[in-house]
Amino acid sequence: MENKRKHSRKRDAILDCMRNTTCHPTAEWVYQQLKPIYPDLSLGTVYRNLAMFKETGTIQSIGVVGGLERYDAQVKPHAHFICTCCGKVEDLPMAAPAPALLEDAGRLAEATVTGYQLQFTGLCSGCNKKSEPKN
Amino acid sequence: MENKRKHSRKRDAILDCMRNTTCHPTAEWVYQQLKPIYPDLSLGTVYRNLAMFKETGTIQSIGVVGGLERYDAQVKPHAHFICTCCGKVEDLPMAAPAPALLEDAGRLAEATVTGYQLQFTGLCSGCNKKSEPKN
DNA sequence: ATGACTGCAAAGACTTTGCATCTTT
DNA sequence: AAAGATGCAAAGTCTTTGCAGTCAT
Numbered sequence: 385m386e387n388k389r390k391h392s393r394k395r396d397a398i399l400d401c402m403r404n405t406t407c408h409p410t411a412e413w414v415y416q417q418l419k420p421i422y423p424d425l426s427l428g429t430v431y432r433n434l435a436m437f438k439e440t441g442t443i444q445s446i447g448v449v450g451g452l453e454r455y456d457a458q459v460k461p462h463a464h465f466i467c468t469c470c471g472k473v474e475d476l477p478m479a480a481p482a483p484a485l486l487e488d489a490g491r492l493a494e495a496t497v498t499g500y501q502l503q504f505t506g507l508c509s510g511c512n513k514k515s516e517p518k519n
Numbered sequence: 520m521e522n523k524r525k526h527s528r529k530r531d532a533i534l535d536c537m538r539n540t541t542c543h544p545t546a547e548w549v550y551q552q553l554k555p556i557y558p559d560l561s562l563g564t565v566y567r568n569l570a571m572f573k574e575t576g577t578i579q580s581i582g583v584v585g586g587l588e589r590y591d592a593q594v595k596p597h598a599h600f601i602c603t604c605c606g607k608v609e610d611l612p613m614a615a616p617a618p619a620l621l622e623d624a625g626r627l628a629e630a631t632v633t634g635y636q637l638q639f640t641g642l643c644s645g646c647n648k649k650s651e652p653k654n
Numbered sequence: 655a656t657g658a659c660t661g662c663a664a665a666g667a668c669t670t671t672g673c674a675t676c677t678t679t
Numbered sequence: 680a681a682a683g684a685t686g687c688a689a690a691g692t693c694t695t696t697g698c699a700g701t702c703a704t
Contacts (some may be wrong), residue, residue: 530659566694
């Protein structure tokens with residue numbers, strides 16, 4: 385008693401869209417991608433489905449960048465780099481903090497730690513180029 | 520030519536307020552704390568000053584939790600624990616990622632990495648108690 | 655006096671929701 | 680047919696901003 389109904393053409397398209405990009409999209413971005421294909425798609429539907437996928441752990445949110453929530457279909461642990469200039473988000477295939485770290489954190493916080501996020505911030509190569517030349 | 524004027528009673532009070540708490544406040548929280556003391560304080564002023572302190576590096580933002588931006592007057596590197604249930608944020612005096620990690624991240628992202636954030640999520644002790652008993 | 659800071663309220667920006675309608679099973 | 684998903688637009692939240700008045704030097 386748990387698989388009521390989980391598919392609809394649009395819902396599937398939204399998940400596909402998420403899984404076929406590495407840009408850590410916003411709801412609006414997903415909407416813009418699919419709008420040409422599903423002209424009657426509604427932004428509300430995108431929000432609703434992303435929220436639902438997040439809820440079920442199918443995707444994750446990597447936080448709010450510049451006022452926009454960014455989602456990621458890659459839910460295995462990995463770090464992110466976020467450009468503070470243009471907002472670009474990239475995956476960093478770095479070693480994950482050892483499980484021991486989670487335990488340490490849990491002990492320190494006297495809490496049950498279930499996840500973590502490691503993100504680096506700075507200027508991406510593109511923004512670097514734009515800002516460095518003293519033209 | 521840079522120190523126009525940087526003090527006002529309210530601005531100082533906002534910074535003091537930030538420095539005298541460990542709760543990683545929201546703008547609203549700071550506002551509520553100071554309102555009794557400065558009855559004519561405006562929420563806009565709190566937002567404006569927090570934004571300015573963040574800009575100058577006097578405080579930092581630790582991200583948006585449950586829709587509210589959380590600030591931290593502690594700007595030295597440290598990790599955070601965030602309760603996904605009640606939104607509580609705690610400092611974790613954990614070893615910071617070695618500087619080498621920043622370099623690795625920079626190399627991986629082909630970027631200039633200037634900072635990082637490490638945060639753990641889970642249930643705090645309070646929320647744990649509430650949810651575990653099967654009453 | 656003068657430039658900076660603030661209060662107030664309106665405006666913005668992103669996200670959520672209610673309800674009637676359309677889909678999927 | 681029944682349960683669920685969607686479109687649309689209105690409502691909600693949090694945050695930012697314009698402007699006239701106030702404050703600190």
